Amino acid sequence: MKLFTYYQYEKVRKGERELKIGIDKIGFYTPQYYVDMNKLAVARNVEPEKFTIGIGQDEMAVAPITQDPVTLAANAALQILDDEAREKIDFVMFGTESGIDHSKSAGVYVHQLLGLKPNARTIELKQACYGATAAIQLAKGHIALNPESKVLVLASDIARYGINTPGEVTQGAGAVALIISADPRIMVLDDASAYLTKDIMDFWRPTYSDVAFVDGKYSNEQYLEFFGHVWDEYKEKTGLTIADFEAICYHLPYTKMGLKALRTILDEGSVDVQERLKENYQISTLYSRKVGNIYTASLYLSLLSLLEQKELEAGSRIGLFSYGSGAVGEFFSGILQPNYRDFLKIDHHTNLFNNRTELSVSKYEEIFEESLPTDGSSVDLDTTNDPAPICLTGIKEHMRQYTNKNK
Ligand code: HMG
Secondary structure, eight states: HHHHHHHHHHHHHHTTSSSOOOEEEEEOOOOOOEEEEEHHHHHTTTTHIIIIIIISSEEEEEOTOOOOOOHHHHHHHHTTTOOOHHHHEEEEEEOOOOSOOSSSOHHHHHHHHHTTOOOOOOEEHOOOOOOOHHHHHHHHHHHOOOOOOEEEEEEEEEOOOOOTTTTGEEEEEEEEEEEEESOSSEEEEEEEEEEEOOOOOOOOTHHHHHHHHOOHHHHHHHHHHHHHHHHHHHHHHHHOOOOOOOOEOOOOHHHHHHHHHHHGGGGGHHHHHHHHHHHHHHHHHHHHHHHHHOOOGGHHHHHHHHHHHHHTTTTEEEEEEEEETTEEEEEEEEEEEEEEGSSSSSHHHHHHHTOOOOOOOHHHHHHHOOOOOOSOOOOOOOOTTTTOEEEEEEETTTTEEETTTTT
């Protein structure tokens, strides 16, 4: 086996074989609770259509205190790990903006909880919702140098703006886990990419605050401006046009946001292209409509929704727009692989959604206000009502305690 890998690697090195790198597997997890946006609208004295049409959200996932960014990520990754992946993953990258420690990477906890091999690098990356995209690009570089390796990219967040704030309707909780490898079975990622960084204050969360600060209207404008910039640059770099895309997936802080961006470029395409992109956009938003904003994972939840809810032809090109406030934006694309749907966990995700429990608005508010001690005291949490295999069980001597019920 090793010899075969070496032989393949030699061919790549000599340029005799093109190395294809991309997404080999996708896992997703969202906690068991959600709030109905119609009911939240009534409680906030707002017309429900503002939330369901104007913002484009139907439900919002709510994390119980026994789920944090570490457990959400670990639960998302659990379903895509087989013996081969465990053996080959030698790099774990955790993109999050809900970090639990200023020093230790959230990825190290996940590495342990999943029982990955010790011979691995593990780090955490931060740039608002862009963190996981940065991880994917770094993973490509790692695989290019080590074609036999696999990289586990984790994107996990709990979006919190606060009760009765304009951002409340755009909260959410969940994680996506991706295995990036050579000869990927779901999507080959192209080398070309267009990116942009600008120091702006559209959304940020100082280290002393557990809710985000946001200039809502400005953040919407900047999202669109970044999209326009990287879209134009990507076309210039690649010579591709809008007609080359079967679909474009967007970072979805709320589902109307991506639609606003898509609309800015639709007139570049024929009526057929416009219809195709609009239809596939709606399909890419189905999961986000039920989950809300999950920051680093939102773009990849949009991709997952598209791939799981529609059978697309192998060879189709999917565009991906990543935006992380503050701000960094990137546009890149990938090509769907033959039989890619065989490698998705569609039934698992259908069950995940079907088994969720609706919370009343008052119960959601109660859970939202629950918090872990910040004064150094210890706490034991009851995980009996949490169906997730991996849970937070408490804090002891400043150390978070986790359990994997499957072990
Ligand atoms: P708002 O001021 O409450 O809402 O805040 P609005 O008054 O702008 O209304 C929203 C939409 O609903 C409007 O449509 C209204 O017309 C419509 P639009 O003009 O935008 O197309 N509307 C209705 N539609 C149907 N029936 C009705 C009705 N009433 C009104 N009856 C805002 C909205 C998004 C600003 C707020 O929720 C917020 O601040 N959210 C957080 C920030 C955010 O999500 N920004 C997005 C871009 S930044 C980003 O994506 C990065 C981020 O993910 C963070 C990161 O990178 O880490 C946030």
